[in-house]
Each structure stands twice: as C-alpha cells, then as structure tokens.
Amino acid sequence: MENPEQLLRKGVHHEALKQGAVKAVLGGMAWGVVLIALLIFGRICWDGAPVLLKPEFPFVDTAFLTEKTETLHVFDDASGTRHSLPASEYHGWVEKHGAESIFNETTYSYSGGGIAGPIVGTALLTLLSIVLALFFGVSAAIYLSEYAKDGAFIRWVRLAILNLAGVPSIVFGLFGFAVFVLAAPVFTDTPSERSLLAIPLGFTWFSFQGWNSSLIAGSATLACMILPVIITASEESLKAVPQGFREASLALGATRWHTIRKCVLPFALPGILTSSILSLARAAGETAPIMFTVAVAAKDDFPWEGATGPLGVLQSQVQALPYHIYTLAARIPSSDYTQRAQYGSVFVFLLMIFLFSTVSIILRNRVRSKLKW
C-alpha cells in the first residue's frame, strides 16, 4: 500500500500539472492574439514607415503627405537604368530626353506622388461628420440625462440608439445613398426627374432630389453612423457630474437650462470630447458608407480649389483615405513599385487612427483623474 501522504502529493502534483497546462493554453491564446496584433502592426510599419522616413536630417519625408496622387511611370532608359517617376516629373523627363529613349514602360495608376488629396478628404469628412454628430448627439444626451423621465418615448429612443449601433455599415451606405444622395431637399431651378416632391416657390423650386454624391451627403451618412456612440458617451459624461452641482444651482434659483449650461455641461464637456475622438476614429476608418455617397478614386484639385464659396466645398466629391486604400488594394497589383503607395497609405491611415485612439484614451484617463468629485 502506498503512503497516503505520497498519494496526496501525487494528486496535488497532478492537479498542479493540469492547472499549468490549462493556464498555458489560455495564456497561449491571449498572447497569440496579442502576437497577431503586433505582427500586423509590425508588418505595416516595416513596409510603410520607410515612406515617411529618410536617412538624413530631419529624418521625416513629408513629400508623401503633401503631394497629390499621380500615375507612376516605370521604365528603362537607353543605358538600361531603371527609372520610376510620377507623371509630373515623367513629362519633363520625356521632353528632355525624347520619347525614343524610353523602354519597357509600365505604368501604375494612383501609385506615384503622395496622398494629400485623400488625407484632406478624410479630414474634411470626419470633421464635418463629428460636428454634425456632436451637435445632435450632445443635445439628445442632454435630454436623456437631464430632462427625461421614464416613459414610452424614452424607451423608444433607447431602443433606437441600441439598434442604430448595430446597423451594418453597408446598410448605412445604402441609407445615405437613398436619402442624402437621392432624396434630400435642395433649392433648384430645374427639379430633377427623380425628385420625390418638388414644391414651387415662385422664383425657384424646393425639391427633394438629393445632394448628389458630395461631401455633405457623405458626412451626414457618417454622422448618422456615429450618433449612437456619441449619445451614449455624452450621456455617461453628463451623468458623471455630481447631482449636488445641479441641486445647488437650482436652489439658487437658476433655470434648468441655465443650470445645464453653467453647472453641468462645462464639467461634462472634457469627457464628451474625449470619447468623441474615439468615434472620430470610427468615422475616419469606415469605407462602406462613403463608397456611394462621396468618394472618388482620382481628383486633381483639393475640394476648395475651383469651388465657389464654402458651400461649393460641401457640394464637391472628395477622395478619402479608406477608399483610396480600397482602390489601391482592389485595382492595383502589388509590385515593388506600388508598395510605396500601398503600404505608405495604410501606414499613414493607421497612424491617424491610432493617434485618435491613443489621444482619446490618454485624455480620458487624465479627465478621470482630474475631475474627481
């Protein structure tokens, strides 16, 4: 018979082994996911960072960020040297050396120059959509946290917010296309055929015929998409403001609105803004909603060039980084010459998104530690 002491130890040993194994498996999963994330990030940095960096001072090459997108021409000259030039330089080269000295030419669309157009487009889109979403979202949150009493209306609103948050982005694309591009109201002299309803105003028509594919249509679509996130985040920030602030203000005779404006909003605002940066990242990152509502593959001028007035800008189509990446991924074959454009754009894009996310996380932590009541 074995020593019971030994048996016990054996059991414990067995148990410890099992525990170790399970822990190793679970840990492997967690660290595996982390490893994949790091691999993805590493791969993009590895191929993308060189586009923005250069070996000598100041180590940053901004050309990629400030130049417009062009066709890339790759060719040999008479001596067999390989050149890869964007279209603007290429035409100069041809004029100087003559078309006869070009051999084995291949061209890659959208792969030369930089990505100034997409960056500007994405910046405008996100800015506009966040402004729209903040305006409507914060107002809605104020109602939900400051005014609302439980009731049917509130239940419906909460249900709508919950459901809106789950709508797939492509459905937002369809929605934006059907509503903003094809059916939103405009003033026009000649109502379009597709107009749902045209009301004559005498000097002009008020026609529900849509804003066409334009900055305003795209931003409105994105704003609808991030609205639930903004409302939820804002409501949380508003609720975090201590009840005493309101009570003190009301006790001093301030109106409800005055109380909100002076004693609630200022304290909730940092929280609202930081969490909305996160939705900024989402708005900047989505492709499906902007495919049909605003994005174009190639555009020479910035939206404000050639536009008549600030509203011409709203009316113009723009390039956008995610759509640009889609175009590069779907239409341009990967080769040594297109890598710069492809990985460069992806790198810049990720950098932008991560910047937003990181800033929002850091700010959130600071706001939390600062505003302790």
Add this chain to the structure above:
Amino acid sequence: MPDSPTPTSVPADHPFRRKGRSTDGLFRAFFAGNAGLTIVILVLIIVFLVREGAGFFPDYRKELVLYRKAGLEFVDLSRKDLTAHEQMSSLLNRAYYAQVNAACRTEFQRSQEVSAVISYVSDAVAPAQSALERVQERAGEEGVPKELQDSLSAKYKELLAAALAGKPGEGLPPTPHLSSEERRQLLSELEARDPLSSDDPPLVVALQEQLSAKQEQASAPLADFRAAIDAFADASLDLDTLVAETGDTVKATKEAATLHEIEIEKRATLLKAAASAKTEEAKAQFETEARESVTTEPVEFKTALQPVLDRTPDFKAANAALAAALAEVQRKLPASLEDPKAGRYLSAFRKAAGEYERELSDTVPAMAAWKHDAPVGLGSTIMGFITGRDWITGGEWQDFYGIVPLFTGSLLIAVIALSLAIPLGVGAAIYTNQLAGPGEQKFIKPTIEFLQAIPSVVLGFLGIAVLGTILQETSMKDAFSWVPGFPIQQRLNMFTAGCLLGLMAIPTIFSLSEDALNNVPSAFAEASDALGASKLQTIFRVVLPAAISGILAAVLLGLGRVIGETMVVLLVAGNRIEIPDFTEGLGVFFQPAHTLTGIIAQELGEVPFGSVHYRALFVVGMILFAIVLSINWTAQRLLHKFRIGHD
C-alpha cells in the same frame, strides 16, 4: 443599467421654478426633438430600405412574366437538359484524360520544369529583350544605330549569363526530372537563342513530342472508351442547334417587347419634358421627338411563340436521343479505371446518371404542361428570390435574383470567423481576467483593443497583399497535402476572409466576455475558494457558468459584426456567386464565395436608379438589416435577462 438620476428634488410648483419656465420648455422641446432624431433615423433607414426594396417583387415578377410569355422559360426547359448533358460529358472527359495523363505524369513534370526554367530566364532578360524589340520596330529604313544595338545586346548577354549561372535552388528553378545532360542542353539552347525570336528551344519541342507520343500510347487501350464518350457528347448536337435557334427566336420576341416598352416610356418622358420645357422651340422639338419615338408595334406573344411550340416534336426527339445516348454510354463504360482520380470521376458519373435520367424524363411532360400565359404569382416570385440558387445579373438572356448563394457565402465565412474568434476571444478573456498578473493585463488589454481600431479596409488590404499569398504558398507545401482543400487554388477564398473577420470579431468577443467575467460577484469565487476548490475548478465550475450568458451575448455581437462587415469580404472572399461545392468536405472552406454585404458594395455603384437590379440590392440590404438586428436584439435580451449580481 442604473436608474437615471432625475434631478427633480425641487417641487414642480416651487417659486424658484417659475422663472424662465417658458424658455425652459422651449429648450426641453429642442433637446427632446434631438433625442427623437435617433428614432427618425432608424425609421428613415427602414422606410427607405422598404421604399426602394418593396418595388422589387412586382418588378421582378413582371420580368418573370415576360420571361414566360416570350417563351424563354420554354427553351430553358431543354437548355437545362443540355447543360446537364454537358456536365455529364465533362465528367467522362475528365475521367478519360485523368486515366490517359496518369501514365504521362513524368512527362508533364518534365515539360513543366522546362517551361519554369524558360520563363525564369525570359523574365530575367525581359528588360533588354523588349528594349531590343522596340529598337528593331522603330528602326525603319535607317536601321538600328550601331552603339545602341551593341549596348542593348551586351546588356542582354549580361542578364542572360547571370540568369543561367544561378545554381538550382538559387534562382534557376530545379529540374529533378531532367537528366543533367538534358539540363545542360536546355541551358545551352537558351544561351544560343536569338533574343528576338520567340520560338521554343528544340528540347521543348522534343519534350512535347515525347508527351504526345506517351499520351497516344496511353490512350490506345482506351479507344473504345473515347469513342463512347464522343458518341455521348455528339448526341446533344441536335438539341444544341435546336436550343440555339429557338433561343434566338424567343430572345428576339423578348427584345421586341422590351423595345416597345422602352419606346412607350421614352414617349412619356419626352412628353413630360415637353410639358415642362421653358421655350416654345424646345417644347416643339420634344413633341416631335415624342411623336417619332414609338416605331414598333406591340408584340403578339402567341403568334411569335408559335414557331417555337411547333418544334415541340423536335425537342421530344432530341430529348429521346439524349436518353438513348445515356443508356448507350452506360453500357459501354469500362467497369472501372485504374487511376483513382479517373475512377472517382467515373463513379461520380454513375451516381449522377440516375438523377440526370430523371431530369430528362421530366422534361417532356413539363413541356407539354407549359403554358406561356400561366400567371406568375407574387408568392412564387418571393419564394424564387428567397430560395433561388442563381444570382445572374447583366446577362443577355434573363436576369435571376436568388439570395441562397450569397447567404451561404455569408454564413460559411461567419462560421470560419467564429470558430477562430470564439476560442481565442473567450480563452484570452478568461486568461486575462482570471489568471494573468496585473502587468500582463495592462499589456494584453490595450493591444487587443487596438486590434479593434484597425479599419476593415486595412485588414482587407493585408488579406490581399499578405495573408492570401502566405496561405496559398503554405498550402502548396507537400507537408500539408493531407489538409482537405489543399493546395488552395484561389488566393481569394472564404478561409482567408474568415480568418480576417475572426480577427475583427476577437476584440468584440474578448472585451465583452471580459466584462461578463468581471461582473460575476467576487463572492462567488471567494465562496468557491473557501470550500477548497482549486483555481481551475473555481474558474470553470463557478465563474464561467455565472458569466455564460454574457459570453453568449458577446459571441452573438461578434457574429453580428462578422455578418455585417463589408470591405474584407469584398476584397478577399473571391466574389464567386455560386453555392459552394459541399462534396469537397472541409475543402469547401477554401472556395471563393460572394456575400450579402459584398454584393451591395460591388454592384450598387453601377446600377441605374430604379431598375430591378437596383431594387434587388435594397432587398438584400433589408434582409441584412433584419438579420443583424435580430442577432443584436437577442444578444441584448440575453444580457439583460441573465445578468447576475445586478438588479
């Protein structure tokens, strides 16, 4: 959710509250309106999806009515047989060639190796070679400038020498099935090749001859089989001509009917334009154009169809010929073929033969029962959409909208994604929440959350540029040939897309599962510990069961995200609109597919507003919306119903 603290400690009739009440009411109404905006948006989404989509079924029904009236459906009854027959003869052909080629495997390998070497060398010298060609082309009368010609030739020689000098394995592809003498011969032939000629080196020709000789030799004993196949294949010639001829007739009928309709519509549009024209001149012009716009007579379907119906006896004869050919070929088929692959094709043929025979025998009664003016019910149109196996658009014959292939694609991809994301996401959550130290937690959590921030289009790009190629190349390795579906043919397939979507679902599942585990009251774990349970027992017997509803909700939300995702599947899934071939077992996951989201993104930009196709895409959107919402709704219900430690 904790109760919303309503700051109403001041009684409503208190004097403090009177001042500014009216403006306050205004503000209140304004904010309430903005809160209502969410409802408005949701309603607008539903209204516009339904508004654009609802017209689909009547319009599609109208198309189907025309499809029937013009007789396209009648011809398709026979065309179906024809297609089945073609599939059957393709099976036999493949069996035959598999058997023949089985004997020539070495020869194929030899010529493949040779062509690999040649294409490697031609790639290497391509710059100089095409430059030489260009120079030659441009030269004209003056001839090529000597120096240029020389410098290019020198460059060519240099590149060629560099390419040929490479040892097997480093650059120059290996040729294990060629003798070293043959290899030397090949290289010297390549070296001697005129840069401007595109002729194959003699060795290639010789190898080709060897191959065909071997094929001939191998096919000699199979001559009877070959003859049987040819006889079988040729049996469809009559039906082929018949279908082509009658097909042209009915297509012409359909086109005439469509044209007439277009012209009537054109007249209406022009008249409308005339009515709103600004100047008299323009108005007059529009009116003249409107008068001239209708040039055709309405189509008399019955008379137009008569010549086709008159050929019913021919159809019957052709049908009988097919049936006879099937019986004939079944008698003449070899009992078995040596090559396993050929044998598989042959047994597939035998298995399919019964089905095919039934189909053939069904055709004649179906033709007899067919009526061009039988009504097409709205119900059958809807069923046709929901159960349709074809999504054919932009075709010349007839467009069909069937959602099954798209739905299967979405579903299979979701299965792949979830089978990756559930173990990884939940496992990582358990580890992080229960087992990891605080330092580890601080690193793991933000990293996985960062994963969520990666936009889907970036993952799609990585799928095309990196993951697809890596998976394909890995699958080519012999070590993995046991995996079903390997080697992967198509670089863009459901598995690649599923992996990436799984990656997108992991953060969702991870964070929500972690929350669920966090929400389990610590008393549970403490009680378990106090009773002497080990750490693992506590986790798997106490904490996990308590959090299971939250974890389920997390999985469902992850599923919602996967189904609704667009860019990854559009870029990576391969866009093949066909129900995947489930006979391949698990290999089915390595086939390409199209999805509900992908089809909208791919086709919406192109379709004319208001067309049937356009409306079909909105119906797909509606279905997608309904699926995702019900998934999310179930998840929310789960979360609320089974929450432990709250309420």
Add this chain to the structure above:
Amino acid sequence: MRNHIRFTAASLVAGALLAATAGAQTISIKGSDTLGAKLVPQLAESFKSKNPGVKFEIAAEGSSTAFPALANGTAQIGMSSRKAKPEEITAARAKGIKLKEVEACHDMIVVIVNKGNPLKKLTKDQVAKIFTGQVKDWSEVGGTPGPISIYTRNTSSGTYKDWQTLAMKGRNYAGGSQKLAGNEQIAQEVAKNKNGIGYVGLAYAKSSGVHDVSIDGVEPVASNAKKYAYSRACYYYIPENAEATAKSFLDFAVGSEGQKIAQRLGFVPN
C-alpha cells in the same frame, strides 16, 4: 416634431447654397475601367502638362456608371467600352442632354493564363466552353491536368457584356467564375493561380506572371486587330453643349498625340 423642423431647416440652408453654386473648371470623367484605369489618367496628365490650370476628376467604376452621371450632369465626359443603350441615350435626352459619341480607340480582349501554363493556343469554341463552364479541366483542352478557375470582370463592366456577346454567344458565365473589379486584378489573380484563366484588355496582357493565348491561330497583337476574334471599339460620350475645355480635351484624346499615348499603353489607335 421639433427636430424634424430643425433638420429640414438645416438642410434647407445647405441645400439652398448647394443649388446656388455652379460647376467649376474641373473636367469630371466617369465610366469604363478599361479606359479609365490607365489611358484617361495619362491623357489627362499629358493634357495638364500642356494646359496648366485644367483639373480632372476621374472615376472608373464601369461603363454603366457613365450614363447616369452624364444625364445628371455630374460628369462632363463619359467613358464606355460598349455602345450606349437606347434607353441610356433617352434618359439623358429627357434631361435636355444630347450625347455625342466619339470613338476613343480600339481594344482587343485578350485571354490570359498563368505563366506556368504551357497552353499557347485555344479555339473560339474552346474559349466559349471554358467560360460557360462546359469544360472544367485543363486536360479537356489539351493542357496540363488541373481544374480551371475562371476570372471575369464584374457586371458593371462593359467588357463583361462584350465578352458575353463576342465569345460566349450570349450564354451565361459559368457559376464558378470569380468577378473582380478590374483588369489589373484579373491579371494579378491569374498570375497567382496556376490553373487560372481570365480576360483583360490588350493593355494589360503583358502583366507579369501571365501570358496571352492565341485564338484560332491569331496572336493577340495590335497588328492583328482586324483578324482577331475579340476586338471592339471603345467610346467617349460627351454632351453636345459641353464646355470648351472638355471638348478640347476630347480632341486631344482622339488626336494624334492622344492616340500615340493609347498605342503606347497597348490600345489600338483608330
């Protein structure tokens, strides 16, 4: 509801100003990917180098996108790799836009296979059988055994429809065909799949990793444009009352210099 009023008011203001603004000096070109992926951007770049100040906006999502854009006035020039359908012309006409058709250049649709595929020639009949799915294995057309993977353009493409008429007698594509966004993508996928087959415009037949196939013994090279089975013309469409800049760009595109660029890219000049 209050918010509805606000919403409408906001859109009213925006809409009013949107409607008040007019089109700028930008030439917007939309339509075919065959023309718009390479040729037109390069024509535009070359035109710009001579006429500074002119701006372009190019969207190449398929021929079918050209006509709605022209009719709505969101494009000044349409690119199409097929002739406009009567209903498309009418739709534009009803909005007061008369479209003029200009032949851009000729294009040949080339069948490409993977570089490792020793197959050099096919007959028209074999091509039709492959793309309709009657032939499923390379050994059936005399190639190295292996299941055929078909890569086609997607339905918005003019090439998709042209191919159906030219090569497949109007029959439907095989269910197993994969629908890709552009010529370059087809070339890339065929290059990655040793059993792949696809079709691309002549300009893309020289991509790396693929080689072209002669059809009925005719090599797909520009000099064979007349004999080759799958040749077609590509078109520009422009409203008759278009702006002068758009017109002069079109003149440039079909003029000798533009045609030279087209030739360099592998199109066949008029």
